[in-house]
Amino acid sequence: MKIPVCRLADLPRGEAYRLEIDPPVSVFHTDDGEVFAIDDTCTHQDASLADGWLEGCEVECPLHASKFDLRTGSVDSPPAKLPVRTHQVVVEDGMIYVEPSQAVPNLPPCVGARLAGGLA
Amino acid sequence: MTSTSLPDSLIATLSGSYYTDPGIFAQEQERIFETMWFCVARASELDKPGAFRTVEVGRESIIVTRSRDNAIRAFFNVCRHRGAKLCTEETGEVKRAFQCPYHAWTYDLTGKLIAAPNLTKMPDVGRTEYGLAPVHVREWLGYVWVCLAEEPPSFEEEVVGAVVTRLGDVESIERYDIDSLAVGKRIVYDVKANWKLIIENFMECYHCATIHPELTEVLPEFADGYAAQYYVGHGAEFGSDVQGFTVDGSEGLDRIPGVSEDQDRRYYAITVQPQVFINLVPDHVIFHRMYPVAADRTIVECDWLYLKDVVDSGKDVSRSVELFDRVNRQDFDACERCQPAMSSRLYAKGGVLVPSEHHIGAFHDWVQGKLGS
Ligand code: FES
Ligand code: FES
Ligand SMILES: [Fe+2]
Numbered sequence: 073m074k075i076p077v078c079r080l081a082d083l084p085r086g087e088a089y090r091l092e093i094d095p096p097v098s099v100f101h102t103d104d105g106e107v108f109a110i111d112d113t114c115t116h117q118d119a120s121l122a123d124g125w126l127e128g129c130e131v132e133c134p135l136h137a138s139k140f141d142l143r144t145g146s147v148d149s150p151p152a153k154l155p156v157r158t159h160q161v162v163v164e165d166g167m168i169y170v171e172p173s174q175a176v177p178n179l180p181p182c183v184g185a186r187l188a189g190g191l192a
Numbered sequence: 193m194t195s196t197s198l199p200d201s202l203i204a205t206l207s208g209s210y211y212t213d214p215g216i217f218a219q220e221q222e223r224i225f226e227t228m229w230f231c232v233a234r235a236s237e238l239d240k241p242g243a244f245r246t247v248e249v250g251r252e253s254i255i256v257t258r259s260r261d262n263a264i265r266a267f268f269n270v271c272r273h274r275g276a277k278l279c280t281e282e283t284g285e286v287k288r289a290f291q292c293p294y295h296a297w298t299y300d301l302t303g304k305l306i307a308a309p310n311l312t313k314m315p316d317v318g319r320t321e322y323g324l325a326p327v328h329v330r331e332w333l334g335y336v337w338v339c340l341a342e343e344p345p346s347f348e349e350e351v352v353g354a355v356v357t358r359l360g361d362v363e364s365i366e367r368y369d370i371d372s373l374a375v376g377k378r379i380v381y382d383v384k385a386n387w388k389l390i391i392e393n394f395m396e397c398y399h400c401a402t403i404h405p406e407l408t409e410v411l412p413e414f415a416d417g418y419a420a421q422y423y424v425g426h427g428a429e430f431g432s433d434v435q436g437f438t439v440d441g442s443e444g445l446d447r448i449p450g451v452s453e454d455q456d457r458r459y460y461a462i463t464v465q466p467q468v469f470i471n472l473v474p475d476h477v478i479f480h481r482m483y484p485v486a487a488d489r490t491i492v493e494c495d496w497l498y499l500k501d502v503v504d505s506g507k508d509v510s511r512s513v514e515l516f517d518r519v520n521r522q523d524f525d526a527c528e529r530c531q532p533a534m535s536s537r538l539y540a541k542g543g544v545l546v547p548s549e550h551h552i553g554a555f556h557d558w559v560q561g562k563l564g565s
Contacts (some may be wrong), residue, residue: 096312112312123307125288134289134307135296 085161088122098122108142115150154178205542211386211534217487226250251413267324334371368448373497385527387484421522427458437473438511
């Protein structure tokens with residue numbers, strides 16, 4: 073399944089686009105002109121990586137500074153411990169498409185904790 | 193203030209409680225410091241994007257920072273979530289954003305809310321509306337001034353106007369090119385006295401011959417007790433045997449090129465209410481900011497500004513700094529000597545001003561007008 077994201081021309085280098093699917097995906101256009109897609113939600117807590125800091129092929133989570141590799145999804149150091157998923161990107165006729173991964177996402181545990189009774 | 197018949201030579205000061213009463217101090221914070229333009233920092237202290245300084249203005253803590261577009265911005269130091277103080281350091285640097293240490297709400301250098309836990313699940317939370325609350329900022333003379341009022345008074349009238357009132361025109365200060373000077377020395381004084389005692393002291397020179405022997409050597413006319421601030425456009429002339437504005441009258445540093453012939457070898461002093469004093473001499477500028485902390489305590493931060501070349505080349509400015517550092521210490525000692533007596537029953541109705549101090553009466557009227565009393 074190929075999901076249209078936006079036109080490549082509308083996503084300047086150094087910026088990110090948040091695709092509102094469930095779970096959301098963020099698409100990054102790096103300074104070198106490459107386009108990558110990863111899960112938008114940090115695996116530590118519910119933060120949007122599209123709001124993070126893009127540097128080279130890494131994005132730093134805006135909340136607690138774990139960095140994710142856009143090519144592999146791996147995380148460099150805590151507090152986030154689990155990788156995000158990466159998604160296949162295709163650009164056709166100037167349009168960016170994402171093919172969402174079928175793997176199980178590593179969503180942060182906050183939703184579960186809240187349901188379990190709201191621990192601080 | 194009702195005073196029982198004073199002799200014509202004397203007018204009354206404010207009563208003692210104006211210098212001690214925490215309630216009056218709180219009113220001054222609210223009606224003076226939180227409504228007027230307040231000088232908070234030298235712009236060059238914020239030397240790169242993310243450099244910040246926190247300053248108390250009235251009852252509020254304010255963050256002053258430089259953003260990526262190089263503009264200086266200032267915000268209330270209060271997290272928009274549940275009120276945690278964002279920055280507790282007096283100075284520092286953030287890499288990209290201010291982050292609240294409590295729940296990690298994260299604001300960029302323009303104050304916009306850029307991230308927070310679960311923020312994407314709350315799309316109705318406006319990132320500007322819930323960004324840091326800005327305060328008005330102006331830069332002038334290389335200093336950053338803020339105003340906490342929603343509708344600030346005219347900077348031109350209040351701040352520039354105060355300088356013009358003293359010097360006669362704005363060109364007289366522009367000739368010192370203060371924004372391009374460099375800080376050769378900064379000294380911070382912790383003065384155990386009410387801020388008004390410090391202003392009053394700065395406004396008069398009746399004390400000069402008694403407590404400022406070095407200054408009176410350099411500026412002999414100060415011995416007659418009339419401060420430069422008594423007149424418009426008047427600079428006190430250096431003594432004929434004095435080479436420069438230094439502790440021993442020895443030669444000063446390189447003269448600021450724009451300074452005119454009639455400003456040469458003269459000392460000018462300006463008060464910009466409520467908290468700035470500026471001294472101009474041919475080779476440097478002394479720039480004081482007062483930060484009132486409590487009814488009986490004021491922090492005074494003082495910069496000695498020289499030509500950039502003078503500072504960069506490491507020239508010895510110590511004799512030049514020492515003159516006014518001594519003057520400051522002598523003045524602040526005098527203020528601290530008065531502060532305890534402000535609560536004496538003898539001072540309940542205040543003291544008196546002699547003719548060379550009568551212009552301080554206008555300052556007292558101004559304070560009372562601001563407080564609506
Ligand atoms: S939410 Fe990303 S590191 Fe904590
Ligand atoms: S009080 Fe600042 S994030 Fe909660
Ligand atoms: Fe003095």
